Amino acid sequence: MSHKKPDNSSSEKSPSLNRRDFIATTATAGGLAIAAPSIIKAQSSSDEINVGLISFGQQGQVQVEASIDIPNVKFRAICDIWPYAQKKGIGTLLRYGHDVREHAYTDYREMLEKEKGLDAVLIASPDFMHSPMTVDALSAGKHVYCEKLMSNTVEGARSMVKASQDSGNLLQIGHQRRSNPRYLHAKEKLVNKQDKGGAGIFGRITHANGQWNRAVSKARTIRDRYNLDEATLKKNGFENMHQFLNWRWFKKLGGGPVSDLGAHQIDIFNWFLDAKPTSVQASGGVDYYDSYEWHDNVMCIYEYDTPNGMARASYQVLTTTSAGGGFFEYFMGDEGCMKISEIPRLTKIYREAHAPEWDGWIEREILKQNATAYKASEEVKVDVRESPPLAEYLLPVDLKKKIHQPHLENFFEAVRMHSADKSKAKSHLNCPGETGFETAVTVLRVNEAIEARKALAFEKSEFNV
């Protein structure tokens, strides 16, 4: 969702700082800082959740923007190894009314040790740090919201789930589509069969397809003055600034485009098909860019043994052409199909010409007719060898919040439930660690299949922690 135009009419003080404000608030924060770590809880209302943020890169910024409108969520501390990002994070939070100036760290372990009052930690660091940070935070008694892909290794992902289970603390993985009301409606009301409370309007889903194509882009750079020193880079696992800024493309740091982009969508395959794959074959390569390690284009095909029979799902991620842009997941059934995307205008639903009419579902507001689209009854005669054009429908649900906000809301709701009922809190999560683990196993096998140049099977036991 776009950011709203600000309401400048209120008498609320402008969030900009002049020199006098800055000195005054610094003095206040300095005084508070002497005792702050131990008194956070005492200052909080009983409903307030105290949050620490690890890493303020692009995704950390997204997490902050998505959290600031959630009531009673208070950022209390921040950690980033990079002074540039840390300063930006502190400044951003301050303008939103969260003063972490005296609670800023470059070592997340120090933050966990000193900030005893934190209830939860949001982790938005490079993938290879997810596992140690999550394990340490859970072990320190914090609930954790961790970005996807939960780890760049299956073992790393497994240790995160085990730490959650052992500690009894909550772990939510950031596959945010799972809390998007449009996706929830599509799954629960349209895809699910009637014995599961849905309409099952697509019949048996036999195929799925997903894509995320991006135009060519240059490697990220930074103004020289903001470079990290070599010792800090090495200490934190990076060879140089190029790796640091473009970590997604390096094998020991991330999982490549199929992990960065594909993980969101392959996760939806597992969810909507109610199954885990039985095999995957894939092709891809480092065919275009010369300073990266991971495949810049990937195409793969999964086989799923679904409750309704075999289904095949293909996925492609290209970073060398936008091909018109857009990203979506497409589910094809014998009675209808749905192309769904976080971009509402790309979402389309079609009824097969031979399928039962959907008028009853429209009356029940399960879906709505696309008034501007073609109606089957208007169609002129088509060639007998062609399938006739299909009537088009739309989802009746909109997301009026920032796209990551519902998933964070779901996490914070569970955190509030936790002290009263741990089991209920965990079951409230839309993407607990166990689900994220299944997706990580599904996604990471693609890179293995590319290297093996053959189909690789999944054993059912591989999806168990």
Added chain:
Amino acid sequence: MKSSKILTLAGLALLLTASSSNAADKVPLKIEVPRPVFIGTPKPIKGFPHLERKGLKRGEILVPAGTTNIAAGKEVTGSDDFPIIGDLEFVTDGDKDGEEGYFVELAPKTQWVQIDLKKASEVHGVCIWHFHSQARAYHDVIVQISDDPDFVDGVKTVYNSDHDNSSKLGVGKDLAYIETYKGKYIDAKGAKGRYVRLYSAGNSTNAMNHYIEVEVFGK
């Protein structure tokens, strides 16, 4: 060397060449553009009922002979003394790179930056790069010129896209627009003044305000 600087034929902000088809005292203005940069997933742009149609090509810009970028290296002040990140000096430092580290980020709500041209000047155009590594639009882009550093007296508004007067500087009829690496050129029609002030009020992606570079063409 920055790639933005090697994209142009010369390291000058302007390329002034005489044109036989133009009026005798007008010459084409060439604006130096940085390399395009695209990062991350574009966010939908909503809440702009008056958004300029995408893909509009910037036509030839004619300015009086002798027009130069008179903002280059000039002092910049702003409504937010402590930017979230970056420095106000970035606004006139000549570097238009779209990557991290090249923009100054100011607080939410209506904020401004102000360039002191050091002397009363005749301003023919203003080109703004707020943030161009992502397709986004900024609310309430307002550009004013005045001899009064407080912008109380003698204020000339040369651009205003605040269609609902939410920034309380008057209703504007200019269109909101999507940021690109080419920058937004505004015809200032020779308005006179020593100071140029630029407002915005957040953008379609987040609540913050950004400036990579502002060029003021005049003499």
